[in-house]
Amino acid sequence: MVLQCALAAQKTSRILGCIKRMVASRSREGILPLYSTLVTPHLEYCVQLWSPQHRKDVDLLEWGERRATKMIQGLEHLSYEERLRKLRLFSLQKRRLQGDLIAAFQYLKGAYKKVGEGLLTRACSDRTRGKGFKLKEGRFKY
Numbered sequence: 001m002v003l004q005c006a007l008a009a010q011k012t013s014r015i016l017g018c019i020k021r022m023v024a025s026r027s028r029e030g031i032l033p034l035y036s037t038l039v040t041p042h043l044e045y046c047v048q049l050w051s052p053q054h055r056k057d058v059d060l061l062e063w064g065e066r067r068a069t070k071m072i073q074g075l076e077h078l079s080y081e082e083r084l085r086k087l088r089l090f091s092l093q094k095r096r097l098q099g100d101l102i103a104a105f106q107y108l109k110g111a112y113k114k115v116g117e118g119l120l121t122r123a124c125s126d127r128t129r130g131k132g133f134k135l136k137e138g139r140f141k142y
Contacts, residue, residue: 005057011042012064019071026073032087035068043092044099051096062092 015038023030043061052058062080069083070076084091090098 001052002054002057005052005060008042008045009060009064012039012061015039015042016064016067016071026071028072028087031068031072039064039068044095051100058093065092
């Protein structure tokens with residue numbers, strides 16, 4: 001998965017370089033749509049499958065987002081978190097978590113019956129403080 005992260009970061013870097021060279025305006029209205037349509041798909045494509053586990057890989061992927069948000073005029077001096085807040089964006093790590101939760105919900109509702117059969121099962125228990133619903137991890141079978 002390290003190679004996948006490196007390739008995604010490399011593509012991101014090339015695209016951001018092209019955007020920086022070709023776009024004269026550094027306004028939010030100019031950079032943000034280009035980032036979300038050209039760069040984000042490379043960072044989020046099949047991320048539930050190859051989700052980076054090592055901090056080094058996460059930092060490598062988020063570097064592209066940091067670079068893109070720094071390109072916007074007026075936000076260069078702010079921290080990464082403040083830039084994301086001003087742009088009303090979530091970090092890549094939070095978007096990955098959101099994607100994982102959506103995929104788990106879809107799985108539980110029966111979206112992946114044949115592919116992931118037995119991967120997660122419902123473990124009914126009276127020890128869940130009134131929730132009555134808990135997930136039990138299974139094994140993936142080819």
